Amino acid sequence: MTTATSPLDVDAVRADFAILGRTVRDGKRLVYLDSGATSQRPRQVLDAERAFLEQHNSAVHRGAHQLAEEATDAYEDARARIAAFVGAEPGELVFTKNATEGINLVAYAMGNAASSGPEAARFVLGPGDEIVVTEMEHHANLVPWQQLAQRTGATLRWFGVTDDGRLNLSELDSLVTERTKVVAFTHQSNVLGTVNPVDALVARARAVGALTVLDACQSVPHSAVDFPALGVDFAVFSSHKMLGPYGLGVLYGRRELLETMPPFLTGGSMIEMVEMAKSTFAPPPQRFEAGTPMTSQAVALAAAVDYLSVLGMDRVAEHEHELTVATLRGLAEIPGIRVLGPTLDATGEVAARGGAVSFVVEGIHPHDAGQVLDDQGIAVRVGHHCAWPLHRRLRVPASVRASFYIYNDLADVDAFLAGVRATQAFFGAV
């Protein structure tokens, strides 16, 4: 981890988030540790969206009047800024409603390839072909592939997870083979915090000619990510997890792939010519953006990306790392806690691990633990966090997850650790 010149000024950041000033449960200070589910939005992002709507709002790519020009410029400028944030060209970025839609888009487009022209041949899947995922995927990067396999007759296979929450890479060469058409995996686990070795997976996928799909929902908001440098074919992330609005996701696709991939959703704005009996389609990214787009949300996400860029993504990552290490250290001192995923080594450090800390408290069901934390104003998430197979693998029905972002500080970590002890006291577990 490179050291940024100065640490994040959390107090200044917090002042931008009105919601952090409120109290919960009879006047308790809100300790928001659920950014892994959704982040809060700073004033700057809300202001940017409102300013657009109050000054320039109009349908994009459709009108010849001045508002339409302004709105189109704002939308495409937003695309360019967001693309730059992940090292991509504007034309390689497709706006979806969330990351889930982005993954479905790729899966359905592959399903459509069979009834499309010859240029889509490399996307066709059928019996004998294989799709490889991992046991630590969010349901969003698992169920669409199960469904694609079911529709096409392809076979779904997956990487296992080790006891300490890493991918079992010893299976790499036997799992990813000439039969593999797609390898879909998460950049950073939303449960374990594990950062997966993209290089090794991409190298192997390329060697066998398989496409790679990276779930970057938990990496892009928290660290500097450059998709072309990672070499993945497709990647997705969600606006609402990185200070931006709901209702917006981003699909990145390498230009040459987007150019030959069949459409998914069809309708207005994605066509070239339409007759009653048949249609032809626009080039990317328009081909994948049917209907009226999320114009104001894209403008707001661009403001979010600017906000993060001013902080500096390395500094953001470093800050969260500090909170994560403090949390892992604190939890290690509490008896009866089992942390899922990578923990601190003998030197008190941990590598390739982001700021989601999931755990179980011996003798206390996660739902009950979460309730006691909530009663103290500490918002964590309980359940399987949309990674049910991973929980089954780790032999727990559910877990408690604390996840961090730029507005959290060591005081939040302390409050959280005290809350965990209070939970044990409440249920008399220790």
Place this chain on the structure above:
Amino acid sequence: MTTATSPLDVDAVRADFAILGRTVRDGKRLVYLDSGATSQRPRQVLDAERAFLEQHNSAVHRGAHQLAEEATDAYEDARARIAAFVGAEPGELVFTKNATEGINLVAYAMGNAASSGPEAARFVLGPGDEIVVTEMEHHANLVPWQQLAQRTGATLRWFGVTDDGRLNLSELDSLVTERTKVVAFTHQSNVLGTVNPVDALVARARAVGALTVLDACQSVPHSAVDFPALGVDFAVFSSHKMLGPYGLGVLYGRRELLETMPPFLTGGSMIEMVEMAKSTFAPPPQRFEAGTPMTSQAVALAAAVDYLSVLGMDRVAEHEHELTVATLRGLAEIPGIRVLGPTLDATGEVAARGGAVSFVVEGIHPHDAGQVLDDQGIAVRVGHHCAWPLHRRLRVPASVRASFYIYNDLADVDAFLAGVRATQAFFGAV
């Protein structure tokens, strides 16, 4: 048309829309006549979304902490209010990213029925089956059905349009037959303003056991609509055309149909159980809402629906009717204008027609006409308005469209009519 007690107070309404106070093209008053593409948003809607985000924001249906409870309540309360606005039960409403996604959802779910269980049998389509649409559809209600036909081997058929812009219903019995599985049609044409006879179409579709899909994008924002009373099986509309945010559409489906229809997008929040090899799915509406939903947008659309309800949808319809009649009357007095769609009868009235007025000016291409109007601050839409086959049928390459909403008044109509005359003067056409 029932007469509301008092006319719409347009001045009071306009005060809620900041954007209407701005000028365009060197200080000209903005005359916004492009609400058919997207409406503007009143302060109340923007405030509602912001208040939610600054006070209650959190991931819904997932957490046990107080913010999660509040956000879930706000989201489901919004669903209930929006459902009530169209006469539906909350469980019959699915949130999508726009109306286009809603239509694609039904089309793809039908495509998925073949690889689903026996309960989905009524959705299965194949060779020999027919899908019926109309020649006046927006691309959003045409291309998804073309694609479904292409994928399943079903046949696409369509109602023709008469010279005066009505559906050719003489074809009803020969087009909609025992072979018909779906009849998809627009409630109100976004080009012609034509309001289609839902009753006759639904009656025939029911008689042959076909499903009906109503494109209500241009009716729900402009008049009182009750889906159960209309008897349609599915219907869609878009938030951004009715004072609400971008990134939100609504799919209505009769409960018994949603209960057996296979899922479309898959991922988090729409599952019942997930294992690595297979998954089962939640009941509707969750089954059709994969991933993080458009929470704040739903809250904002509920505020929009409240805003419209206070005005009264009958009063809104009456107001737009008045503007439409004035526009048609004015255009009839200008030589060289051809209005597409229903015009005034001998008594100066027109029935079953909403407030979209499309036309061509003899000798002046719509793009050029739109430009001159824009130069006078009048924002209209030019092109084929995502209804290319309809324009081909009417033998025009494109048209100019003026469309009205609650913030337009007779002064806007006058400005527009003067603008059309100025266009002719500019190009020396008359």
Place this chain on the structure above:
Amino acid sequence: MQLQQMYQEIILDHYKNPHGRGLRDPFDAESFQVNPTCGDEVTLRVKLDGATVADVSYEGQGCSISQASTSVLTDLVVGKPVAEAFTKLDAFVELMQGRGKVEPDEDVLEDGIAFAGVAKYPARVKCALLGWMAFKDAVARAEGVTT
């Protein structure tokens, strides 16, 4: 502290010492229910004797609320006429969905009134109802079988 209102002593007692736990034979019907957000699950069996609930047995994993409410359920319904059991079920569902505004009737719900505090936490209502939904489903199946 609101929390104590939710985690009444009665609830914690049932959680630590659940009544009627374990799956038993004979049974007429079995129901498996799961809470998809947290993965809590219950498998519940019902044995009817004519119009009477002869036995309810169950197994599952879940939080204190879901485990305790299933335990309370067995106390309330075993040995009772099916119609009375369903009256209690309706009363319990009403209480749980009442957002803390429904006054529970101790004559009908006995230990079940301890869950009144849970009704104020909408995210936990599903937990409290898990076993009851399994009971409802199992009886429906059993009646489908026995008629």
Place this chain on the structure above:
Amino acid sequence: MQLQQMYQEIILDHYKNPHGRGLRDPFDAESFQVNPTCGDEVTLRVKLDGATVADVSYEGQGCSISQASTSVLTDLVVGKPVAEAFTKLDAFVELMQGRGKVEPDEDVLEDGIAFAGVAKYPARVKCALLGWMAFKDAVARAEGVTT
């Protein structure tokens, strides 16, 4: 009035009396281009004579801007070496995408400089480029054929 800047006399003249209009034989290649937002279309044929543009003929429907710019195109490229035609094409594209900030070179673009005002209206840039894109595509096809 900004509008006059866009609709220069030259543009309206070309619109009313287009040069080189109509599809002619012989030709080496044809290109069909459409503007998907408004339905404007052009079919354009190119005849090369070695490295020279021997003829350009076209047919289409569209607004004054798209029709006039195709007319200007024929004036600019017919009889010119392909390389020079492409220099003009590049200059025209640069002008149109310049948002009104690019100073056109009259020596290169002749009547084409009249379109400088159009560049301030991003929605119309596609109109102005329609015929030029057809020309570019047709030449590429013709060269594919003739080599």
